[in-house]
Amino acid sequence: GQNIDQPTEMTATEGAIVQINCTYQTSGFNGLFWYQQHAGEAPTFLSYNVLDGLEEKGRFSSFLSRSKGYSYLLLKELQMKDSASYLCAVRDSNYQLIWGAGTKLIIKP
Amino acid sequence: GAVVSQHPSRVICKSGTSVKIECRSLDFQATTMFWYRQFPKQSLMLMATSNEGSKATYEQGVEKDKFLINHASLTLSTLTVTSAHPEDSSFYICSAGQGVTEAFFGQGTRLTVV
Numbered sequence: 001g002q003n004i005d006q007p008t009e010m011t012a013t014e015g016a017i018v019q020i021n022c023t024y025q026t027s028g029f030n031g032l033f034w035y036q037q038h039a040g041e042a043p044t045f046l047s048y049n050v051l052d053g054l055e056e057k058g059r060f061s062s063f064l065s066r067s068k069g070y071s072y073l074l075l076k077e078l079q080m081k082d083s084a085s086y087l088c089a090v091r092d093s094n095y096q097l098i099w100g101a102g103t104k105l106i107i108k109p
Numbered sequence: 110g111a112v113v114s115q116h117p118s119r120v121i122c123k124s125g126t127s128v129k130i131e132c133r134s135l136d137f138q139a140t141t142m143f144w145y146r147q148f149p150k151q152s153l154m155l156m157a158t159s160n161e162g163s164k165a166t167y168e169q170g171v172e173k174d175k176f177l178i179n180h181a182s183l184t185l186s187t188l189t190v191t192s193a194h195p196e197d198s199s200f201y202i203c204s205a206g207q208g209v210t211e212a213f214f215g216q217g218t219r220l221t222v223v
Binding site: 035041042096101102 | 143
């Protein structure tokens with residue numbers, strides 16, 4: 001079957017760096033997405049990786065290793081507003097998005 | 110980035126009535142839109158893929174007669190929850206993409222059936 005694994009919850013301190021990991025086993029691979037979702041709101045697109053390596057976008061970076069079925073989202077200079085759930089999603093060979101359950105990130109002052 | 114607008118953001122309806130949710134792509138044409146349902150503290154569950162000018166493709170276990178999807182134009186898809194029941198109360202979200210990147214979501218609709 002298809003599966004996306006990410007930690008359920010993580011806690012970090014304001015100003016610090018946090019890395020949220022995502023591992024996947026899917027039938028085919030056509031890209032990996034990271035989304036941010038605040039409570040009660042729809043997800044917001046953060047990043048899209050289809051080739052191996054690191055994509056940097058401001059305070060957020062996303063890394064992909066297709067051979068390992070692994071990605072991480074790196075958040076730097078954490079702010080209180082970064083408290084949210086972070087969803088990892090993989091597009092499979094049928095171009096369907098397979099979603100992880102999300103990682104709830106708690107930022108403490 | 111691209112903008113997807115979903116309306117209404119919140120709706121409360123009586124059991125047995127129908128509710129229509131609209132999803133519009135404001136600055137691009139979307140041949141395909143996706144409808145999701147999300148339960149509290151759970152991830153997104155794809156309900157159906159809405160294709161402009163043709164019938165929607167429903168995921169296994171989703172009742173097509175209960176969740177009616179219409180995609181009449183390249184900028185508008187609608188989801189109608191028919192004969193709503195309290196168990197249909199949920200957060201419904203649409204998304205639309207440009208090219209191969211399905212990356213933009215509507216604001217979501219919180220449906221409460223009383």
